[in-house]
Structure formats: structure tokens, C-alpha cells
Amino acid sequence: xxxxxxxxxxxxxxxxxxxxxxxxxxxxxxxxxxxxxxxxxxxxxxxxxxxxxxxxxxxxxxxxxxxxxxxxxxxxxxxxxxxxxxxxxxxxxxxxxxxxxxxxxxxxxxxxxxxxxxxxxxxxxxxxxxxxxxxxxxxxxxxxxxxxxxxxxxxxxxxxxxxxxxxxxxxxxxxxxxxxxxxxxxxxxxxxxxxxxxxxxxxxxxxxxxxxxxxxxxxxxxxxxxxxxxxxxxxxxxxxxxxxxxxxxxxxxxxxxxxxxxxxxxxxxxxxxxxxxxxxxxxxxxxxxxxxxxxxxxxxxxxxxxxxxxxxxxxxxxxxxxxxxxxxxxxxxxxxxxxxxxxxxxxxxxxxxxxxxxxxxxxxxxxxxxxxxxxxxxxxxxxxx
Numbered sequence: 062x063x064x065x066x067x068x069x070x071x072x073x074x075x076x077x078x079x080x081x082x083x084x085x086x087x088x089x090x091x092x093x094x095x096x097x098x099x100x101x102x103x104x105x106x107x108x109x110x111x112x113x114x115x116x117x118x119x120x121x122x123x124x125x126x127x128x129x130x131x132x133x134x135x136x137x138x139x140x141x142x143x144x145x146x147x148x149x150x151x152x153x154x155x156x157x158x159x160x161x162x163x164x165x166x167x168x169x170x171x172x173x174x175x176x177x178x179x180x181x182x183x184x185x186x187x188x189x190x191x192x193x194x195x196x197x198x199x200x201x202x203x204x205x206x207x208x209x210x211x212x213x214x215x216x217x218x219x220x221x222x223x224x225x226x227x228x229x230x231x232x233x234x235x236x237x238x239x240x241x242x243x244x245x246x247x248x249x250x251x252x253x254x255x256x257x258x259x260x261x262x263x264x265x266x267x268x269x270x271x272x273x274x275x276x277x278x279x280x281x282x283x284x285x286x287x288x289x290x291x292x293x294x295x296x297x298x299x300x301x302x303x304x305x306x307x308x309x310x311x312x313x314x315x316x317x318x319x320x321x322x323x324x325x326x327x328x329x330x331x332x333x334x335x336x337x338x339x340x341x342x343x344x345x346x347x348x349x350x351x352x353x354x355x356x357x358x359x360x361x362x363x364x365x366x367x368x369x370x371x372x373x374x375x376x377x378x379x380x381x382x383x384x385x386x387x388x389x390x391x392x393x394x395x396x397x398x399x400x401x402x403x404x405x406x407x408x409x410x411x412x413x414x415x416x417x418x419x420x421x422x423x424x425x426x427x428x429x430x431x432x433x434x435x436x437x438x439x440x441x442x443x444x445x446x
Contacts, residue, residue, distance in 0.1 A: 062084065062285065062286050063085070063089075063093055065286060065365060065368055065369060065372075066078055066093075066097065066102075067096055067097070067100055068369065069369065069372055069373065069376075070097060070100035070101070070102040071100055072373065073373075073376065074101055075101050075102060075103075076100075076102045076103070076376070077102070077103045077104070077105065077158060077281060077283075078097050078102055078103070078104050078105070079104075079105050079106075079107050079161075079265065079283050080093070080094065080104055080105065080106045080107065080155065081107055081109065081290075082106075082107075082108065082109055082119065082120055082123050083109055083117065083119050083120055083297065083298060084119075086119075086122070087122065087123050087124065090106075090155065091154060091155065094154075094155040094156065098156065103157075103158040104155055104156070104157050104158065105157050105158055105159050105161050105195075105227075105263075106148075106151055106152055106155050106157050106160075106161060107161050107197075107227070107265070108125065108148050108151075108161065108162075108163045109298060110144070110163035110164065110165065110197075111164070111165060111166040111199050111229070111295065111298055112165075112166060112295060112298050112299065113127070113130040113135070113165065114130055115298050115299055116299065117298055117299055120298065124147060125144060125147035125148050125151060127140060127144060136177065136180065141180060141181065141184055142184050142187075142188070144163065145162070145163070145181065145184040145185050145188060146188050148160075148162075148163060149185070149188055149189045149192075152192065157192075158193075159192070159193045159194065159195045159224070159225070159261070159263075160185070160189065160192045160193065160194045160195065161195045161197060161227045161263075162181050162182065162185050162194055162195065162196050162197055162223070162227075163181060163197060164178065164181065164196065164197025164198065164199050164227075165177055165199065166199040166200070166201060166229075166231070166295060167199065167200050167201060167204050168201040168203065168204060169201070169203070169204055169207075169210065170200065170204050170207075170210035170211075170213050170214055175213065175214075175217045178196065178217065178221065179217075179220075179221070181196070182196060182221050182222065182223060186222065193224040193225070193261070194223045194224055194225075195223065195224065195225045195226055195227040195261060195263060196218070196221050196223045196225075196226050196227070197226075197227045197229065198214060198218070198226050198227070198228050198229070198251070199229040199230075199293075200214070200229070200230050200231065201231045201295075202230075202231040202232060202233045202234070202244065205230050205231070205233075205244050205247050205248060205251075206233065206241065206243045206244050206247065207247075208243075208247065211247045211250060211251050214251065215250075215251065215254045215255070218255065219258070223260075224260065224261055225255075225260045225261025225262060225263065225280070226255050226260060226261070226262055226263070227263045227265060228251065228252060228255075228262060228263065228264050228265065229265045229266055229293050230244075230248055230251075230266075230293060231293050231294075231295060232244070232292050232293065235292060235294055236292075236417070237268060237288065237291070237292055237417050237418055238268070238270050238417060238418065238419065238420060238422045238423040239270060239423050239426055240422050240423050240425070240426050241426060242425065242426045242429040242430065244426070245273075245423070245426040245427055245429065245430040246426075246429060246430040246433045246434075248274075248430070249273070249274065249276075249277050249430040249431070249433070249434050250433070250434070250437060250438070252264060252274055252277040252279050253277040253278070253434055253437075253438045253441075253442060254438070256277060256278045256279065256442070256445065257438065257441040257442060257445050259445065261280050262277075262278075262279045262280050262281075263279075263280060263281045263283065264279050264281065264282045264283065265283045265293070266283065266284075266290060266291060266292055266293035267282035267283055267284045267291060268284060268291040268292065268418075269313070269315075269318045269319070269320075269375060269378075269420065270318070270420065270423050270427065272318070272375070272378050272379060272382055272394070273394060273398070273427045273430070273431065275379065275382040275383040275390055275394060276387070276390055276391050276394055276431055276434060277434065277438075277442070278383070278387070278442060278445070278446060281379075282375075282379055284371075284372060284375055285372070286364075286368040286371075286372075309322050309323075309324075310322070310323045310359075310362045310363070310364055310367050311323070311367060311371075311418060312326060312349065312352055312353070312358070312362065312367055312370065312371075313349070313367075313370060313371040313374055313375070314338045314339075314340060314415075315340050315374040315375075315377070315378055316340050316341055316397075316400070316401065316404075317338065317401040317404050317405050317415075317420065318397070318398065318401040318420035319401065319405050319415040319418055319419050319420045319421075320371070320415055320418035321338060321413070321415045321418075322415075323352070323358050323359045323362040323367075324359055325413060325414065325415065326338070326352065326353065326358040326359070326362075327357055327358055327359050328412070328413060329408075329413045330355075330356070330357065330358060332411065332412075332413070334408060334411060334413055335353060337404055337407070337408055337413075338353065338408070338413075339353045339354075340353070340374070349366060349367070349369070349370025349371075349373070349374070350370075352366065352367075352370075382394055382397075385446075386443065386446055387439065387442045387443045387446050388439075388443070391431060391435070394431075395428070395431065398420070398424060398427060398428070399424075401420050401421075402420060402421040402424040405419055405420060405421045406421050409421075
């Protein structure tokens with residue numbers, strides 16, 4: 062992923078990279094940050110303090126990570142200040158664009174979690190007053206589905222004196238494409254509610270379904286190569302997590318907001334249906350498009366090509382989907398989503414399938430979320446666009 066990151070930055074000429082202690086050793090991270098800056102990129106550092114009891118060696122090897130974590134002692138004896146100071150030092154060392162403050166994953170938004178959030182903010186403000194700070198809001202799947210808990214976060218966050226928010230939401234049942242209308246509606250409401258206050262919103266662990274957040278005016282969506290950086294899996298931060306990789310190569314079709322296994326592209330080629338998947342955008346060229354136009358795509362497809370193409374096209378879409386006004390952004394996105402879902406459904410009827418990375422699985426959830434966004438936030442978003 063490190064070389065892929067540098068290759069993408071060289072191709073784009075800019076970009077924001079979220080550095081992950083879970084995936085990059087501490088002694089390597091400073092060197093990587095310098096390489097990113099040389100490519101005219103910018104960095105943020107996600108401290109990944111979601112599960113402070115984590116036994117994951119990759120995290121515990123970092124100098125800022127507490128050697129032990131006792132809830133009462135940590136929040137009452139100065140240990141929090143030491144953690145925050147060390148993370149601020151790490152941000153200065155890495156020359157980050159924003160300081161992402163540590164935040165616990167909330168299985169449920171309760172009084173104690175909200176208190177811890179406020180304590181983190183107070184500690185950071187006490188020790189750093191110059192840098193732009195993003196408060197981490199990390200919520201479990203059940204918390205996202207609870208309207209009252211989302212409202213509690215919005216109410217409390219109104220008092221958090223920070224520049225913005227780094228939002229990390231666990232998908233229901235770890236599904237790649239979310240079909241749960243309530244989850245999607247509340248994710249949209251949370252992001253929009255933060256944006257209408259003029260805050261920076263960075264949405265972590267994203268895939269193509271989260272392009273819909275352009276309608277909530279989010280500033281960034283963050284994604285990566287493997288599935289566990291496109292969906293937030295809390296097991297990723299525990300030692301017991303199996304280092305599993307789905308070895309199938311998936312190729313992104315940006316026009317369809319869906320991904321297809323490369324063997325499925327072979328079948329589409331043979332049946333004369335590849336044209337329905339082939340990207341139409343004039344800039345969809347090397348390296349990904351050559352897979353689509355190959356006589357047998359599976360013979361030339363590679364993971365790095367698939368990852369590069371996915372992230373390049375996702376970035377292009379994130380940049381171009383947000384238009385001059387809320388209404389035009391909404392109508393443009395809905396038209397593209399409808400086209401994508403219709404085409405994917407037609408392909409499925411001919412045996413060309415892209416599940417579980419098929420956008421039609423989440424179309425209803427996204428449309429419901431956007432309809433509710435119009436009802437709740439249209440006026441505010443129009444004024445703040």
C-alpha cells in the first residue's frame with residue numbers, strides 16, 4: 062500500500078493520506094510522511110485508539126500507546142494528558158494537515174462516552190492551540206441505527222471547540238454495501254448536521270456507496286486497497302483478527318458504482334455485455350481500462366492495477382460529484398445512482414453479477430437517506446453550500 066500511495070500521489074500531483082499505525086511501523090512512518098510530502102501530498106495521523114484494551118502488537122509497539130489500560134486510572138490520573146501530548150508530538154513530527162484526536166469506539170453513545178470525548182478535547186486544547194483539530198467520532202453499528210444516539214452526538218458536538226470531525230462508523234453486519242435504510246439515513250444526518258455548522262468533516266473507511274455523502278457536503282471520504290480499509294471492522298484492531306485477504310481481484314466500474322470479479326469480466330466479454338460495464342468517462346484510461354478492453358481480462362489483471370484504478374476513479378468521482386449547489390448535486394447524484402442500479406440489475410438478469418459489491422443492494426437505503434436529508438437539512442445545506 063505504501064508504494065501504491067506514492068504512485069497515486071505522483072499521478073494526481075496532490076492528495077491527503079491518512080497514516081495508520083496499525084499498518085505502518087513507527088520507524089517507517091516518518092520516512093513515509095517525508096516521501097508523501099515530496100510528492101506534494103498531505104498527511105493526517107489516525108491514532109486508532111478505538112479499542113484501548115487492544116492487544117494488537119502493531120499498535121502497542123507505538124510509543125504513544127499506554128503500556129496498560131485501566132479505565133478509572135486512565136481517565137483520572139494524567140494518563141490521558143500523556144497520551145494526547147505524545148500524539149500531538151507525533152503530528153508535529155509528521156507535519157500533518159489536521160490533528161486527528163484519539164477517540165473511543167462507542168458501542169452505545171452514553172454519558173460516559175460523551176464525557177470522555179469532552180475530556181479528550183479539553184486535554185488537546187490545553188496542550189495545543191495552533192493546529193487545526195478534528196475530533197474522532199467512532200460509533201458502533203447499533204449506535205448509528207439509534208436516532209436518539211445520533212442526536213445526542215450532534216447535541217454534544219455543538220459544544221466541542223474543534224475545527225472538524227473524523228467520522229468512523231461501523232457497518233451493520235460488516236456488510237460492504239449497506240442496505241439498512243436507518244443506518245444510512247443516520248450516517249447522512251450526522252455528517253450533514255456537522256457540516257451545517259461550518260465544520261470540516263472527514264469520513265473514514267469508505268467505499269463507493271459513501272460517494273453519496275457529497276450530498277451532505279462532506280469534505281473528504283477516505284478509502285484504501287483491501288476491504289478492511291473500505292469498511293470499518295473493529296476486529297482489525299485486535300490481535301485475534303485473522304490476516305485474511307479475499308484473493309479475488311475486483312475491478313471497479315465507476316459508471317455503475319459497482320465492482321466485478323475479473324472472472325466475471327471474462328464472462329461479460331464472451332457474452333458481449335462488457336460494453337455495459339466499460340467506463341465511458343474519457344479519462345478512464347491506463348492502467349484500469351486496459352483490463353476492460355483485453356480479450357480475456359483475467360489474464361492481465363493484477364491486484365495493484367485494480368487498487369490503483371479503484372482509488373483513482375473514486376477520487377475523481379468524489380471531486381466531481383459535488384456541484385455548485387445542493388439541489389444540482391442531489392439531482393445529479395440520484396440520476397447517476399439510478400442509471401447504475403438499473404444497469405447492474407439488467408446485467409444480473411443476464412448472469413453477470415457483482416454482489417456483494419453491487420450498488421443496487423444499497424440503492425434503496427441511499428435514496429431513503431437522501432429523501433430524509435432533503436426534508437431535514439435542505440434549507441441549511443443550501444445556505445451553507
